[in-house]
Amino acid sequence: MNGIPDRRIFSAVFFAALISLPGLAHGDQVRVAVAANFVDCLEALAPAFEEATGHQLLLIRGSTGRHFAQIKSGAPFDVFLAADSERPTKLESMGLVVPGSRFTYAEGRLALWIPDAGPEDKRPVAEILEAAEFNYLAIANPRLAPYGLAAKQALENMDLWEDLRPRLVTGQSVGQAWQFVASGNAEAGFVAYPQILAAPALRGRWWKIDPPLHEPILQQAVVLKNAKSPAAGARLLEFLQGSVARLVLIKYGYLIPEN
Amino acid sequence: MFHPDDLTALGLTLKLAAVSTAVLLVLGTPLAWWLAMTRRRVRPLVDALVSLPLVLPPTVLGFYLLLFLGPDGPLGRLMTAAGGRPLAFTFTGLVIGSVIYSLPFVVQPIRDAFSSVGHRPMEAAATLGASPRDRFFSVAVPLARRGFLTAATLGFAHTLGEFGVVLMIGGNIPGKTQVLSIAIYDHVEALDYARAHVLAGTLLLISFTLLLIVNLVVRRQPGVRT
Numbered sequence: 258m259n260g261i262p263d264r265r266i267f268s269a270v271f272f273a274a275l276i277s278l279p280g281l282a283h284g285d286q287v288r289v290a291v292a293a294n295f296v297d298c299l300e301a302l303a304p305a306f307e308e309a310t311g312h313q314l315l316l317i318r319g320s321t322g323r324h325f326a327q328i329k330s331g332a333p334f335d336v337f338l339a340a341d342s343e344r345p346t347k348l349e350s351m352g353l354v355v356p357g358s359r360f361t362y363a364e365g366r367l368a369l370w371i372p373d374a375g376p377e378d379k380r381p382v383a384e385i386l387e388a389a390e391f392n393y394l395a396i397a398n399p400r401l402a403p404y405g406l407a408a409k410q411a412l413e414n415m416d417l418w419e420d421l422r423p424r425l426v427t428g429q430s431v432g433q434a435w436q437f438v439a440s441g442n443a444e445a446g447f448v449a450y451p452q453i454l455a456a457p458a459l460r461g462r463w464w465k466i467d468p469p470l471h472e473p474i475l476q477q478a479v480v481l482k483n484a485k486s487p488a489a490g491a492r493l494l495e496f497l498q499g500s501v502a503r504l505v506l507i508k509y510g511y512l513i514p515e516n
Numbered sequence: 517m518f519h520p521d522d523l524t525a526l527g528l529t530l531k532l533a534a535v536s537t538a539v540l541l542v543l544g545t546p547l548a549w550w551l552a553m554t555r556r557r558v559r560p561l562v563d564a565l566v567s568l569p570l571v572l573p574p575t576v577l578g579f580y581l582l583l584f585l586g587p588d589g590p591l592g593r594l595m596t597a598a599g600g601r602p603l604a605f606t607f608t609g610l611v612i613g614s615v616i617y618s619l620p621f622v623v624q625p626i627r628d629a630f631s632s633v634g635h636r637p638m639e640a641a642a643t644l645g646a647s648p649r650d651r652f653f654s655v656a657v658p659l660a661r662r663g664f665l666t667a668a669t670l671g672f673a674h675t676l677g678e679f680g681v682v683l684m685i686g687g688n689i690p691g692k693t694q695v696l697s698i699a700i701y702d703h704v705e706a707l708d709y710a711r712a713h714v715l716a717g718t719l720l721l722i723s724f725t726l727l728l729i730v731n732l733v734v735r736r737q738p739g740v741r742t
Contacts, residue, residue, distance in 0.1 A: 325707075426688065429705075442605065
């Protein structure tokens with residue numbers, strides 16, 4: 258201790274603390290209600306966003322239906338990254354979003370995942386579903402989750418909805434549908450294609466289910482009217498349209514919409 | 517007033533509560549008797565285990581049950597080996613979940629009732645030549661009837677209100693695993709408040725009536741000290 262003045266130790270500690278708390282030093286926290294399918298992608302984008310803007314992201318994951326209901330009841334979110342265009346549009350017509358902020362940040366893709374399917378299985382999706390070699394088929398709740406709605410539309414278009422209904426197990430979001438399949442409790446499931454790409458060491462086979470089998474999944478973003486910092490929210494939306502974000506979106510399996 | 521799907525959920529919920537309560541009374545009675553009478557050192561350990569569902573979040577139970585019942589879990593493997601199917605997403609799976617979830621609500625009142633009956637009436641009956649079985653059924657059980665009534669009602673009512681466990685292991689299948697509390701949750705999230713109101717009001721009324729009956733009946737029954 259001799260030789261080192263206390264004041265110098267104090268200032269060293271003080272600056273170390275300052276450097277390790279960049280969030281407190283500058284920038285705002287952006288509270289993002291994010292659809293379950295987009296969580297992995299947004300987590301991958303977060304460091305780049307935080308570095309570029311100094312703002313911190315706080316992710317609140319859930320089904321788009323749940324977030325919509327919560328926002329209507331005044332939930333403390335700044336940005337809503339939905340998995341559809343219907344709910345952001347509704348919020349806009351209710352006057353709950355910052356005017357002009359709504360845009361399509363990604364087009365989502367649906368996939369069927371069967372962990373026990375072998376690579377030699379080359380049958381088309383409709384045939385696999387019709388053969389129904391599974392006890393349970395997991396989907397997200399069509400009333401709450403756009404990926405669940407898309408799955409329902411696809412099954413209806415293949416004329417299999419009524420036949421497969423008794424085998425459906427419904428998750429609260431596409432996140433829970435994924436968990437039902439990943440835990441082995443359901444042998445098949447409709448999940449988001451990005452979840453498949455984000456999964457380390459995925460078992461079995463998957464099939465992309467694209468329009469026109471279901472309506473395009475246009476995922477829209479809005480800045481919410483009661484945001485604590487609308488400017489920081491707008492920065493996130495701007496960032497999502499930038500080239501860095503678009504590369505990551507493509508890597509995660511989303512299509513880039515033409516706005 | 518009731519949507520047909522909601523009526524199905526109501527029927528299923530009542531069935532789940534009835535079956536779980538019956539199973540709990542059968543399994544819980546010997547356990548409660550043992551807890552009330554034993555002087556073994558492991559008693560506090562077993563007592564703590566039985567009480568765990570009182571304090572654990574239902575998600576902890578749901579999570580372990582999902583792993584336990586699933587195809588890679590011990591019970592799931594056993595079921596598959598026996599030619600059956602794993603029990604996640606089934607009514608039987610929900611009964612197993614509910615039995616664990618409501619265990620303390622049934623065991624504790626019966627245990628306390630047996631404790632307050634004590635050893636004395638049993639010893640008296642023994643000196644009159646009653647067999648252990650006879651003593652249990654014609655002395656201990658009637659004297660503990662208040663405890664049984666409380667246990668059955670609390671077990672039933674608590675199972676009616678089960679949510680977190682079912683959310684995790686149920687899969688929301690109408691007629692099989694979609695219970696009232698889950699249906700209400702879905703209606704609220706889908707902003708269908710009309711249907712949520714009908715179901716929530718029904719559940720409120722049933723639960724209140726059950727507790728009221730217990731209070732009235734238990735008060736009116738003389739004789740047993742607790």
